[in-house]
Amino acid sequence: MKTIIIGIAGGTGSGKTTLTEKLRDHFGANEVSVLNHDSYYKRHDELPYEERCKLNYDHPDSFDTPLMVAHLRELRAGHPVQVPVYDYTIHNRSDKTVTVQPAPVIIVEGILIFDSPELCDLMDMKVFVDTDADVRILRRIVRDVKERGRTLDSVVNQYLTTVKPMHEQFVEPSKRKADLIVPEGGHNLVALELLIKWVDNHLHAVEAE
Numbered sequence: 001m002k003t004i005i006i007g008i009a010g011g012t013g014s015g016k017t018t019l020t021e022k023l024r025d026h027f028g029a030n031e032v033s034v035l036n037h038d039s040y041y042k043r044h045d046e047l048p049y050e051e052r053c054k055l056n057y058d059h060p061d062s063f064d065t066p067l068m069v070a071h072l073r074e075l076r077a078g079h080p081v082q083v084p085v086y087d088y089t090i091h092n093r094s095d096k097t098v099t100v101q102p103a104p105v106i107i108v109e110g111i112l113i114f115d116s117p118e119l120c121d122l123m124d125m126k127v128f129v130d131t132d133a134d135v136r137i138l139r140r141i142v143r144d145v146k147e148r149g150r151t152l153d154s155v156v157n158q159y160l161t162t163v164k165p166m167h168e169q170f171v172e173p174s175k176r177k178a179d180l181i182v183p184e185g186g187h188n189l190v191a192l193e194l195l196i197k198w199v200d201n202h203l204h205a206v207e208a209e
């Protein structure tokens with residue numbers, strides 16, 4: 001089986017997950033598997049919770065990217081992988097893993113995936129979801145308070161101290177690596193249709209081989 005790997009990057013709250021889910025819903029879980037870079041945040045068992053709260057989670061070194069690269073190579077070779085489950089509420093990797101199966105299309109999602117040349121080399125198509133910073137921070141406040149156990153103060157403080165500067169230093173420049181820039185992510189129906197057609201073409205080309 002030939003596997004197509006699509007990278008979907010973009011700032012926090014840009015709409016990466018929404019776009020990824022729309023593609024997976026269209027093609028079905030048997031055709032599309034997803035690896036989220038966030039699943040590969042490094043473990044920090046050595047630090048108490050209060051210290052883990054203060055770490056910079058927006059720098060490329062905060063991820064175990066070599067493990068993700070290894071998993072992508074395994075999936076491309078047709079083997080399932082055990083992906084760590086990250087728990088944002090405790091700022092640490094949980095003890096659980098989930099099995100991700102090989103599929104004709106693998107979507108790799110994350111804020112910093114285009115910063116890694118090793119990850120970029122594995123991708124057949126690179127998509128950057130481009131959304132204004134004010135919209136992204138508003139979405140993030142709502143999500144982090146509702147779903148990630150954060151206070152408003154902690155979200156604002158983290159945004160100003162690490163998220164915004166790291167976005168400017170690493171995420172925004174990585175946009176230049178993209179093949180396609182999608183304003184407004186998963187709600188951009190024209191871009192979604194183009195991506196679906198591109199994937200369809202590749203899937204049919206694989207069938208014809």
Ligand SMILES: Nc1ncnc2c1ncn2[C@@H]1O[C@H](COP(=O)(O)OP(=O)(O)O)[C@@H](O)[C@H]1O
Nearest residue numbers: 011012013014015016017018139184185186187
């Ligand atoms: N184009 C859009 N218009 C309005 N809301 C959106 C749009 N795209 C995503 N959202 C919402 O914004 C939030 C963050 O989107 P999400 O896809 O999780 O972003 P990311 O994965 O890039 O952090 C979600 O609540 C989602 O429903």
Ligand SMILES: Nc1ccn([C@@H]2O[C@H](COP(=O)(O)O)[C@@H](O)[C@H]2O)c(=O)n1
Nearest residue numbers: 011012013038057058088091092111163
């Ligand atoms: N313990 C953690 C780990 C990560 N984050 C933030 O998650 C953001 C990336 O996820 P998106 O779904 O928003 O793309 C990133 O900006 C980290 O700051 C966190 O808050 N806590």
